Structure formats: structure tokens, C-alpha cells
Amino acid sequence: MxxxxxxxxxxxxxxxxxxxxxxxxxxxxxxKPEFVIDRLKKYYETENANIHRGPYDLSLEGTKLWEWAHEKVASFINADSYKEIIFVRNTTEGLNLLVNTVGRKLLTKDDIVVVSEMEHHSNIVSWMILQKEIPFKIEYIPIKEEYSLDIDWFKKLIEKEGENIKIVSLVHISNVLGVKNDVEEIFKIAKKNNSFTMLDAAQSIVHCKVDVKEIGCDALTFSGHKAYAPTGTGAVYCKQKYLEELTPWMGGGEMISSVSFKDFEYNELPWKFEAGTPDIGGGIVLGYAIEWFEKALESVxxxxxxxxxxxxxxxxxxxxxxxxxxxxxxxxxxxxxxxxxxxxxxxxxxxxxxxxxxxxxxxxxxxxxxxxxxxxxxxxxxxxxxxxxxxxxxxxxxxxxxxxxxxxxxxxxxxxxxxxxxxxxxxxx
Ligand SMILES: Cc1ncc(COP(=O)(O)O)c(C=O)c1O
Missing domain, CATH: 3.90.1150.10 (Aspartate Aminotransferase, domain 1)
Known part of the structure; x- marks a missing residue:
């Protein structure tokens, strides 16, 4: 098979x-499998038009497909609704979006963001850039000798720092060591402490089941291109209650419902976080790539x-x-x-x-x-x-x-x- x-x-x-x-x-x-390649070709041959704006068939159909692709991602990771899914270019953009929305909202001087010693640069450097504006601290959960994360160390940090720990942001599967972290346990402890929990699922999305409810994360991001979809595709999941409160990190078309010379109103979720014309073909085909992968998974x-x-x-x-x-x-x-x-x-x-x-x-x-x-x-x-x-x-x-x-x-x-x-x-x- x-x-x-x-x-x-x-x-x-x-x-x-x-x-x-x-x-x-x-x-x-x-x-990329043939199905995905053909589907992208079909998109450009028969479906290409800008979404959300045009009153004509091609645009209306594209809008439906764009929304369907968000629904597909939501059901794949067991999110409650497509409203919790924001399309981005990749995991790096997803992490930067979260850093610049959640991070900016939650962090003040001397607060703490916890990551681990096995993070990809995108879950380190994006925090360090924000740190240049807001003087919060970054703490790293150490790796034990047998390559698991030191949960006792994390518990002690919680005992010491309590609710100063505003965010816990961890990689699910290390792209180097290949290990899967016990993020369920760490996030459970973090949630008791009222910390915001976020997951870098770049490697896990097609190597193990990723269920946001079982994992207990408030937000997650992954790259479509690491999941048999075209490059330039990826998604952020974030619980609706947070997205409603957060300020987007980009402004422009699509993310507003009305604008005057003085002010503006946000569009509905998740479009509030998708400013400008996105990679429409790529995003739609991300939905199809997930459909392909689900079938492949079933067949094996x-x-x-x-x-x-x-x-x-x-x-x-x-x-x-x-x-x-x-x-x-x-x-x-x-x-x-x-x-x-x-x-x-x-x-x-x-x-x-x-x-x-x-x-x-x-x-x-x-x-x-x-x-x-x-x-x-x-x-x-x-x-x-x-x-x-x-x-x-x-x-x-x-x-x-x-x-x-x-x-x-x-x-x-x-x-x-x-x-x-x-x-x-x-x-x-
Ligand atoms: C664990 C992890 N996080 C983040 C990334 C960044 O992914 P991208 O380059 O698609 O933004 C990668 C890429 O290899 C990764 O393996």
C-alpha cells in the first residue's frame, strides 16, 4: 500500500x-502527489479570480472554495470552526503572527515566555525581536540526557514564577532529534497556571495525529508545504475567544468590514487576520492536499x-x-x-x-x-x-x-x- x-x-x-x-x-x-499538482493546475486553468470581492461566478466560487479549505483544516486538527483557522505562508509566518498578536497583548516587562531548548529558530528569534520592544524574559525548558523535556524543571519554574509565565510555546516534534514532546502534560500544567499555550506543529502535522483538543493548546501553526500541499501555504489555529480579542498584526483590504477617514471596523473571523490578497490557489489546494492525505492515511x-x-x-x-x-x-x-x-x-x-x-x-x-x-x-x-x-x-x-x-x-x-x-x-x- x-x-x-x-x-x-x-x-x-x-x-x-x-x-x-x-x-x-x-x-x-x-x-507533492500528482493529485495536488493537477489540482493547482486546474485552479489556474479554470478557477482563478480574487475572492471575497467579486459579484461574479468565478469570484463567488473561489470564495466558497477558500472557505471550504479553512473548514478542511479545522476538521483535520479538530478545531471547533473554520473561524479559528487563519491561512498563512508557512509555520514561520504563523509563529510570527502569534508572537505579534498574542505576545503583544499578553506580555509586559518581566513577564516570561517559556520555550524549549529544541526549538526551531522561528520559535526563538520571533520572540527575541519582540523582546527588543517589550523587556520580557525567555526561559528554555532543558533537554534531559535521554532527549525528553525536563517537566520537573518546568513545574519548579511555575512554582517560582506563577502567573508571570504568560505564554508557553513548544515544538511538537523536533526537526532534528525526531522526538515527540509530551506537550499534553506540559500544556496541562501551563493551563492550570493560566498561561497561553501554543504549538509548533511543523513536523508533526503529517507524522502523528494532531488534535488541538487532545493536545490542549490555545494556538497552533503548521506549514502546508510540509504536508504535501504547495509552497506558500500554512495555517494558524487559535481559539475563537482569543481571536475575538486580539489585534491583527497587518491591516489593509479583506480584514475590515468598513473604513472611514477616522476609523475602521474589523471583518468577521478569520478574515480579520487575513489582510490583502492571499495565496488563493495554494490555500484552496492545501484543503485538497489534506483531503488527499486523509485518504492516503486511511488506505495504509x-x-x-x-x-x-x-x-x-x-x-x-x-x-x-x-x-x-x-x-x-x-x-x-x-x-x-x-x-x-x-x-x-x-x-x-x-x-x-x-x-x-x-x-x-x-x-x-x-x-x-x-x-x-x-x-x-x-x-x-x-x-x-x-x-x-x-x-x-x-x-x-x-x-x-x-x-x-x-x-x-x-x-x-x-x-x-x-x-x-x-x-x-x-x-x-
Ligand atoms: C519544527 C519546525 N518549526 C518551524 C519550521 C519553519 O517552517 P517554514 O520554513 O515552513 O516556515 C520548521 C521547518 O523546517 C520546523 O521544522
């Missing part, structure tokens, strides 16, 4: 640059089978390196704790961006290995994967990352492991 789904991805079926593509960079963006037997499949593949990949000392997984070796991202180090080598602060000056430059993998058609990542503080904390330089999606198979991973072994054994640099 997984092989049938794989066949739906033209870029994976074909070859590029004169070689077969072995795509192991799905954590950065997923490939649901979340449990997808998770097992991806974890079995991860185990298969790790097994290729049994007894090989230079292969160092970054994050747990236990594949039952991994959700799609497999980062690792190669002992004795450093990779692009290395700061040489980790006593690894004697290491060899790994660019020969990266170039070799590229020559062999393998798409992967090297560097900090936008989680540089995490690498610093664990005292490791840049890592390599292979990441999986519903179309990844053993053949991809066996080939990538063999090519990696060849590159390292040849001592390329």
Missing part, C-alpha cells in the same frame, strides 16, 4: 539531473500504521550502521521514539557552518561526503537545520539529516546508507 502511494509522486518516479532522485529531505518540504490503515511504518524504516536505516563506530545518531537511537527526522554525526568529520568551538579542530572537512551524496542523487540536509542553539547545547557541530515521508521506502534508505558508507570509507574531503 505504501508503494502504491509512492507511485503517485512524479518527481520520485522520474529522474533529475541525469540521476535517480533519492529524496530524504521531507522535513524541509515534502514532495491509519495513524498507527503510518507511524509504525516510518519507525520501522528508521530502525532499518540505523541497522545499516550496526557495529560502525563513526555513525553517531543525534537524538535517541530508539526508533520507537523517532518521528521522521534522522539527524546524525560522522565521527572525525565536520560539516558546513561548523564554529570550531567544540574541540573538533582536528576533524576533517566533510564537504567531500556531502558532494558525493549529492552526486549520487541523494537529497538531504547538512548544518544546524535552523536549530543552532540545540546543537550548541548538546556540544555538537552541524549534523547531517535524512528525513522521511509517506513515500520513503527501504530502498531509498539502503542506498543512502551504502553511499554514506562508501563516502566515509573513501575518506573524501
Amino acid at each position: 505504501f508503494e502504491e502511494i509512492r507511485k503517485e509522486f512524479p518527481i520520485i518516479r522520474g529522474s533529475r539531473f541525469g540521476k535517480k532522485l533519492v529524496y530524504l529531505d521531507s522535513a524541509a518540504t515534502t514532495q 490503515g491509519g495513524w498507527e500504521s503510518l507511524i509504525k511504518h516510518e519507525q520501522d524504516l528508521t530502525e532499518f536505516f540505523f541497522k545499516q550502521f550496526d557495529g560502525i563506530g563513526w555513525f553517531k545518531p543525534f537524538g535517541p537511537r530508539d526508533s520507537s521514539r523517532k518521528y521522521g527526522a534522522i539527524a546524525f554525526h560522522i565521527e572525525g568529520f565536520t560539516f558546513r557552518g561548523c564554529k570550531n568551538i567544540f574541540n573538533i579542530e582536528t576533524n576533517r572537512d566533510g564537504s567531500g561526503i556531502s558532494n558525493f551524496l549529492n552526486e549520487k542523487g541523494i537529497a538531504f540536509r547538512e548544518g544546524y537545520h535552523c536549530a543552532e542553539p540545540l546543537h550548541d547545547k548538546l556540544c555538537v557541530g552541524p549534523s547531517l539529516r535524512f528525513s522521511l515521508a509517506i513515500y520513503t521506502n527501504e530502498e531509498d534508505l539502503k542506498y543512502a546508507a551504502n553511499m554514506l558508507k562508501q563516502a566515509v570509507l573513501q575518506g573524501l574531503n
